[in-house]
Amino acid sequence: MFHTFLIKYGEIGIKGNNRHVFEDALAKQVRLRLAHVNGEFEIRKERGRIYVECGGGWDEEETVSALTRVFGIVGICPVHTYPLTEIGELRARMVEYVKEEHPDSTASFKVKARRVNKEYPHESMEIDAELGEAILMACPKMHVDVHHPDILFDLEIRDRVYVYSKVIPGPGGMPVGSNGSAMRCLSGGIDSPVAGWMIAKRGVKIDAVYFHAPPYTSERAKQKVIDLAKAVARYTGPIRLHVVNFTDIQLAIYDTCPHEELTIIMRRFMMRIAEHFARKDGDLGIVTGESIGQVASQTMQSLITTNAAVSMPVYRPLIGFDKSEIVDIAKQIDTYETSILPYEDCCTIFVAKHPVTKPVTEIIERSEAKLKGQIEELVETAIRTTETFTVRPE
C-alpha cells in the first residue's frame, strides 16, 4: 500500500526566478486543503517536486478528492516507496508493484528510472533493462513499447525507491493567492459561481458581493448564494462575502428612471458598490459571469455602459461561452443543482418587458443624473449597512 503522492504541476515549473514563489503558494494551498481531511499529512518540497506523505488513518478517496480541488496541480500520482536494495531485490519489488497496481494487464509498458542518488551502483539505463525484463518474465501478457507505452513506470532512485505509474488529473491552473485577488459579483444564478471558479483557477483569490433585495428576494435566495459561495470555496478556500441591501436603490431607480433602462442602471450601481468593496479588500478587479448576448444586459453595448460606471478592470471569464458550456462546468464543480433552485422570482417587477439592448452610455448617464441628490445617500447607506462575513468550505 502506498502512502505518498507526487504532485505534478505544469506552468509553475516554467516561471523562472519566481518559480519558488509559485511552488510555495502551491504547497501552502495543498496544506490548507488537507487540513480539512482526516489523517496526518506532511508536505515536502524536494528538487522541483512536491510530495505529500499520508498517515494517521487517512482515506485515499477523500485525500485525492481534496487534492483534485487545488488549483495549480496538473496531476496527482500515487507513489509506492521501497527501501533502497540491491537490484535482485528491486526486481522482486517491481513485479510486486505491477501485480498490485495493474493486475492481469495486457498493456504495453516502459520503465523509466532516474538515478538521483548517484551512489547506487547501476545506471538508469541498466535499471530500466533489469526491471523491464523482470516484468516481462512475471507478466507474459504485457509487452514493451518504448515509444508509445500504455503504462509508464516512473522510478526515482533516492534514499528510497519511488515508483509510480498512474496520474490522476488535477484541475490545472495556478495556486490561489499567487495572482492577487478580485471581487466577484454573485447572483445566485448558474454563471457567477462558474466565473468565480474560473478566475480562481488562474491563481486569483476571490472575495464576493451579493445584492439582496428584501422583500423582493427572500432569505432563501440569500442562503442559496451563501451555499454557492461555500461550494466554490471548496476550490478557492474561504471567501469574504459582502451582502448588500439593494432594495432602496432599486426602488429609487424604479421611481426616477425610464423603466426599460432599469436593469442596466441597476447593474451600474451594483458595479459601483462592488468596486467600493473591491478597493476596500485590496482587490485588483471585478469578476462577473456575463457572456456576450446572453440577455439584454449582456450585449456588447450594455457591457460598455456597465464598464463605464467603474474604473477598475472588469474580468468576464465566461464572455465567449455558450450557456450549455457554462452549465457543464457548473455541474462539474457541483454548483449547478444549487443554482437552479427557484428562489428569485420576486424580482420580476424590476425587469422591463422590453429592456434596452443597445444602451448608449451618455443617455444612461443622463437618466442617472435624475437620481442626483437622493442616490448618494442611498448608496452610502447600502454600503454602511452591508453585512460582511467569511464563507468557509464545508
Add this chain to the structure above:
Amino acid sequence: MREIYFDNSSTTKPSQAVVDIVIKTMTKDYGNPSSLHRKGVDAERYVSAARKAVASTLRADLREIVFTSGGTESNNMAIIGAAYALRRRGKRILATSMEHPAVAEVLTFLKNEGFTVEEVPVDGRGRIDLDDLRERLDEDVIVLSTMYVNNEIGAVLPVKEIAGILRERSPHALYHVDAIQAYGKYRIHPGQLGIDLMSASGHKLHGPKGTGFLYIRRGTRIVPLIYGGGQQGGLRSGTENVPGIAGLGVAAAEAYRDFDAKTDRLYGLKERLEKGLREIPDVVIHSPEGREGAPHILHASFLGVGSEVLLHSLEDRGIYISAGSACSTHKRNASPTMKAIGAPKEEVSSGVRFSFSETNTEEEVDLVLQALRELLPQLRRYRAK
C-alpha cells in the same frame, strides 16, 4: 419583535402537553412496544392511550386507527391500498380537481399503473355539483377521494351527502376523505358519515411533525404499503413512533376539548380579518364566507402585489403567512386549488393564505390589518410595467 403566526395550516406550534409527553417517551419510557419486558409494556401503554384518544374523537373502534408518518402517508396508504384491494372490481378512481398534491400525485402514480383516473370539477368557490357527481359515478368506480376542508381556501365539502351518493351509485367503491385540514376543526364521526377511509395529520393540531393516522372502517380491506414485522395488525409494519404517537394522542384529545368555544373563537378571528380586508381596495377573497367555510382559513389576493413579496414584507414585521400551499412553494406556479376554481392569473400570483389557531388573538388580527394597510400602498406603487 413580536411574532404573529398566521400560518397554522402549514404547521402549528406543539402544545406544552405534547412536548412533555414526547420528552417523557424519549427519556424515560423509550422501550419498543413489541418487546416482551416491562419497558416494552410501558411503551405500548402510550400507543394504546393515543389510539384510544384518537378513536374516541371519531367515535371509532380502536382497531379502526392506524398510525402513520403523517397526512401524506395516510393518503398514499388509503388510495393506493384501496385501489389495489379492489382492482378486480373496477378500474375508475375519482377525486376532485382541487386535491392537495399528497392526493393528486398519488392519482398520477395510479394512472401510470393502469387505473382510470378522473377529476370531479369544482366551481369558483370550491364546491362540487352533487348531481354532476352522481352522473359520473357507476359500478366501475372503486375509489372516490375528496377533501373535507380545502387547504388553500378553506372550502368545506358535504362528505355525508357525497358518501350517500357513492353508496347508491358505486356499491363496490371506497370513500376516502383527506381530512388533514378538517380533523380537530370539525367533529367528524366517519362511521356515521359513511366514510371508509380518512387521513389526518398530527402537526396541524399542535402535535409533532411526522405523525398522523388513517381511519379504516371496520371490515374494509386495503393492501398495505409497508411490510415488515406486522405491527398495527400488519397494515403498517415498523416499530411504532412512540413519542410521535403519544404526542398525537395528546394533541387529538386537546383539539376536542372546549371545542365549541374554540370554533367560535376561530370564526371570530376569521370574520374580523375578513371584515378588515373588505375595507382595503383591490382585495379578492376566495374563501367561502363565514361559517360556510372552515373556521381557520382565509385566502385573499392583494391585486398588484406578488404573493411572495407580501409574504416577505409581513415577515419583516414578524408576521408569518403562506403564499399558496407551503408543501408546494418549491414548484413554480403551484396552486392547484386556485387553478381548479378558475381564478385569473393575477389573483393566483397575488394570493396568500392566513390560517389561525385558537392561540391567536383579535389584537393580532388588528395588527396584521394595520401592517397590511401600511404596506400595501408602498408595495402597489412598484409593479411590473
